[in-house]
Amino acid sequence: MTHIFLYxxxxxxxxxxxxxxxxxxxxxxxxxxxxxxxxxxLSIPQIMDNLGESGFRNxxxxxxxxxxxxxDSVIALGGGALVHGGNRSLVEGSGPVIxxxxxxxxxxxxxxxxxxxxxxxxGDVRTSLSSLLDARREHYQTFPLSLPVDGMTxxxxxxxxxxxxxxxxxxxxxxCDVLVKHGGLDGLGEILRAHGARNPIIVxxxxxxxxxxxxxxxxxxxxxxxxxxxxxxxxxxxKNLHTVxxxxxxxxxAGLDRNDTVIALGGGVVGDLAGFAASTFMRGIQWxxxxxxxxxxxxxxxxxxxxxxxxxxxxxxxSFHSPTLxxxxxxxxxxxxxxxxxSGLAEVVKHGIISDPHLFMLCASGMSLVRERQDEIIKRAxxxxxxxxxxxxxxxxxxxxxxxGHTVGHAVELVSGYTLTHGESVAIGMVxxxxxxxxxxxxxxxxxxxxxxxxxxxxxxxxxxxxxPRKEIVRAMQGDKKRHARAVQFALPVGIGKVQxxxxxxxxxxxE
Ligand SMILES: NC(=O)c1ccc[n+]([C@@H]2O[C@H](COP(=O)([O-])OP(=O)(O)OC[C@H]3O[C@@H](n4cnc5c(N)ncnc54)[C@H](O)[C@@H]3O)[C@@H](O)[C@H]2O)c1
Numbered sequence: 052m053t054h055i056f057l058y059x060x061x062x063x064x065x066x067x068x069x070x071x072x073x074x075x076x077x078x079x080x081x082x083x084x085x086x087x088x089x090x091x092x093l094s095i096p097q098i099m100d101n102l103g104e105s106g107f108r109n110x111x112x113x114x115x116x117x118x119x120x121x122x123d124s125v126i127a128l129g130g131g132a133l134v135h136g137g138n139r140s141l142v143e144g145s146g147p148v149i150x151x152x153x154x155x156x157x158x159x160x161x162x163x164x165x166x167x168x169x170x171x172x173x174g175d176v177r178t179s180l181s182s183l184l185d186a187r188r189e190h191y192q193t194f195p196l197s198l199p200v201d202g203m204t205x206x207x208x209x210x211x212x213x214x215x216x217x218x219x220x221x222x223x224x225x226x227c228d229v230l231v232k233h234g235g236l237d238g239l240g241e242i243l244r245a246h247g248a249r250n251p252i253i254v255x256x257x258x259x260x261x262x263x264x265x266x267x268x269x270x271x272x273x274x275x276x277x278x279x280x281x282x283x284x285x286x287x288x289x290k291n292l293h294t295v296x297x298x299x300x301x302x303x304x305a306g307l308d309r310n311d312t313v314i315a316l317g318g319g320v321v322g323d324l325a326g327f328a329a330s331t332f333m334r335g336i337q338w339x340x341x342x343x344x345x346x347x348x349x350x351x352x353x354x355x356x357x358x359x360x361x362x363x364x365x366x367x368x369x370s371f372h373s374p375t376l377x378x379x380x381x382x383x384x385x386x387x388x389x390x391x392x393x394s395g396l397a398e399v400v401k402h403g404i405i406s407d408p409h410l411f412m413l414c415a416s417g418m419s420l421v422r423e424r425q426d427e428i429i430k431r432a433x434x435x436x437x438x439x440x441x442x443x444x445x446x447x448x449x450x451x452x453x454x455x456g457h458t459v460g461h462a463v464e465l466v467s468g469y470t471l472t473h474g475e476s477v478a479i480g481m482v483x484x485x486x487x488x489x490x491x492x493x494x495x496x497x498x499x500x501x502x503x504x505x506x507x508x509x510x511x512x513x514x515x516x517x518x519x520p521r522k523e524i525v526r527a528m529q530g531d532k533k534r535h536a537r538a539v540q541f542a543l544p545v546g547i548g549k550v551q552x553x554x555x556x557x558x559x560x561x562x563e
Contacts, residue, residue, distance in 0.1 A: 053146030054118060055216060058128045059191065060184055061169055062158035063151035064205055065127035071209035073125035077220045081126045086114050099170040108135050115141055130183075131171070134190055149212050150197040155181060157201045214430045217379075219437055223444035224355045224373035229437070231430060235380040236341065239267055239314075240274025246339070246376055248312040251278045252305050254298060254325035255316040256285040259343050262386040267316055267341070278314070279305040283324065287469040290320050290360045292368070298328035309333045315374070318344035318391070319351030319473065322374075323366070326357030330372030340374040343383045345395025346474055349402065349432035352377045354440045354450075364530040365461045371445060381426065393510045394474030396421065399428055400505055401455050401481060402435035408548045410435070415505040452550040455542040456481030459515075459561065462527035466519055471512070478511035481544075487561045488543035493553070495546045502544065515562075525558045 055072065057065040066082050073080035084095055087110050091098055098107050111129060115138055118126065123146075133139040133148070142148060153161075155177075162169075162176055172179045191197070196215050200208045213219055217231035232238070243251055251271065255264055260282045271278050281301040283294050302313070315325035315338060322340050329338035340352040358369020384392065396414065403411030410431040413424055421428060436453065443449040460480025464471055471479070485502045488494035503513045515524070528539055538554035541561075545551050555561060 054121070054123055055125045055146055055212075055218075056128055056142055056148040057125070057151060057212070058133060058148050058194070059130065059151035060153070060158060060187065061130050061172060061180070062161040062165065063130075063153050064161070064200055064208060065130075065151060067205040068151065068200075068208045068212065069125050069127040071205050072212050075209055075213060075220060076125065076218055077222050077226065079122060079124040081118075081121065081124045083111065083114055083126060083132065084129050087111060090114065094168070096168050096170045104171075111135075112138055112141075118142075118145060131187065134187065147196055147216060148194050149215060150191050150194045151200050151208065152191065152197050153200050155184060158184075210434060213434070214427065217430070219433060221353065221373065221437060221440055221444075223440060224371060225375070227353075227355075227373045227375055227377060229353065229377040229379070229433065231379040231381070231426075231433070233381055235378050236263070236266055236383065237270050239270040239341070239378065240272070240276060242376065242378060243271065243276060243312065243314075243339070244274050246312075248276075248337075248339075249310055250305075250307060251276055251312040251314050251339075252302065252307060253278050253280045253314045253316050254283065254301075254321060254328070255280065256283050256289075256318070256321050258285045259317045259321065263316060263343060263383055267314070281305075283321065285320070287320060287360070287365075287464070287473065290324060292359060294324055295328050295331075295359055298324065299332055302328065302332050307332065307336065309336055311336055313338040314341060315339070315352075316341045316343060317347070318342065319347045322347055322351050323357050323369070324359060326355070326372055326374065327359060327369060330357055330370040335372060338372070338374050340377045342377065342379060344387055345384060345392050345429070346398050347395075348379050348381075348429055349395065350398040350436060350453075352379075353433060353436050354444070364527060365465060367530075379429070381429065384425075391472065391474075394472040396509045397456070397474035397478040397481070397506065397511055399432040400502075400509070401453075401477065402432040404481070404502065404544050404547055405435055405452050405455060405550050406438070406548055407431055407435050411505065411547045414509065415501070417508050418510065421509065448552075451540060451552050452542045454540070455544060455550055456484055458528055458539060458541050459483040459524070462524045463515055463519065465527045466523045467516065471516075475512050478506045478513060479515055482506065482513040483515065483561070484541060485544050487541070488545065488551075491543070491553075493543055493545055493551060498544060498546060501547070521562050525562060528558050528561070 057069045070080050219229035221227040313329040315322045329336050342348045342352040355371045355373030357372050358366045361367045400414045456477040460477040463479050464476035482503045485499040489499045507513050538556045541553050542550050543553050
């Protein structure tokens with residue numbers, strides 16, 4: 052981990068965005084100008100008066116040098132901090148720099164309401180700001196990461212900064228850093244070291260093992276680990292107590308103790324099983340998720356739900372036990388079968404429907420745009436889930452909206468004998484549940500058609516296969532754990548970006 056620096060002209064929002072970003076990532080926030088003021092016992096204008104700009108820059112350089120003694124932080128830099136001397140290489144050696152950029156009009160509007168006195172903008176603010184921007188334009192353009200902030204709130208800018216950085220954090224269930232990095236698997240060993248892992252063991256399935264175990268192992272060996280590997284059968288059919296028991300025995304055989312770490316390298320099935328085995332082994336040991344399917348990246352690896360299926364229904368036994376770290380390397384998706392990638396898109400569309408209309412719109416544009424904007428789509432879908440988890444980690448209320456499509460979906464998946472994938476079943480479930488919401492008068496006009504067309508456009512099924520016995524689906528829904536007394540709770544879409552929780556007793560009417 053490293054510091055994160057925000058840089059850019061006065062009024063671009065470095066301090067406000069920095070505070071929001073630091074809050075989201077659970078990191079300390081440092082405003083370099085305020086540190087300089089505190090250390091000098093003088094305000095910036097007073098320092099400028101007494102020492103001139105070069106004196107101020109010397110203090111600034113000294114403060115930046117001191118950052119190496121600070122814990123990883125989000126740091127707002129002065130607007131010209133990196134123009135001078137060795138400051139730039141010093142800062143770039145300690146972490147990424149994001150330049151916040153804005154139109155002159157945006158900056159002026161913000162500075163008008165800003166009580167802070169800025170000595171470099173004395174006199175007519177428009178003229179001095181305009182010439183300051185002219186002088187620094189080229190300099191700002193030389194930084195690889197920049198973020199235009201016009202028209203965005205600080206909260207939105209902070210989220211976009213997270214998209215650029217590929218960094219998220221879940222503060223609930225003991226805290227979990229989420230890193231999205233192309234090629235990130237190569238750094239797994241270093242990450243494990245930074246997390247204080249000892250004697251890690253990899254849990255994977257037979258398909259993932261073919262492609263990704265050797266690279267993961269070499270990355271870990273390069274950092275001095277010698278990980279064991281437990282390979283379980285691929286697919287939902289093996290998501291049962293028998294496999295969990297095999298994992299427990301494997302952990303014992305590998306000599307794992309309470310301080311050791313399980314690494315789940317695989318899709319949602321591996322994550323759910325390895326996470327559950329870790330949550331129960333010796334009353335709970337830590338685990339890290341390295342998701343290898345799209346579905347696990349945007350959904351299953353986030354939020355600490357672990358468990359396995361019973362013959363009566365999916366995920367009926369489980370626990371909340373969050374990984375301490377999720378490492379997402381989209382490079383691994385290169386080996387994922389097309390059907391599984393498409394399957395994961397069902398959960399992406401679901402997150403769009405729940406609270407991100409822009410994400411839904413991207414998905415509605417079809418597969419070629421989805422492929423082109425894959426990175427953005429994955430991060431947006433993750434952000435939806437993370438926001439909900441922060442508000443309701445243990446599904447006391449809001450988190451249940453994530454079950455959109457799952458009440459019918461889980462039942463269809465079970466009754467199909469798992470010939471349908473989880474994502475395909477959720478797609479069918481979302482369409483059925485949206486149609487039901489329309490018939491109840493909850494959903495806005497045309498919503499079911501929009502949802503159905505979007506899913507079908509991505510190659511997902513939208514109808515319950517004709518051969519599936521309807522009675523068995525109803526029975527499976529009755530066994531679903533989202534049951535409240537005699538009613539089953541549904542998360543029903545009202546519009547794109549809005550879902551409502553509704554208790555339903557008459558399940559036959561849903562399937563009609
Ligand atoms: N815990 C949660 O919050 C949560 C949320 C959503 C879904 N889930 C669970 O996740 C499961 C579905 O997850 P899934 O769709 O990832 O299924 P999965 O884990 O079965 O993976 C799908 C298939 O892809 C293969 N595979 C995985 N990564 C690969 C790669 N990179 N290259 C080649 N093959 C690869 C797997 O071997 C498997 O055959 C379900 O059991 C569902 O209940 C859990």
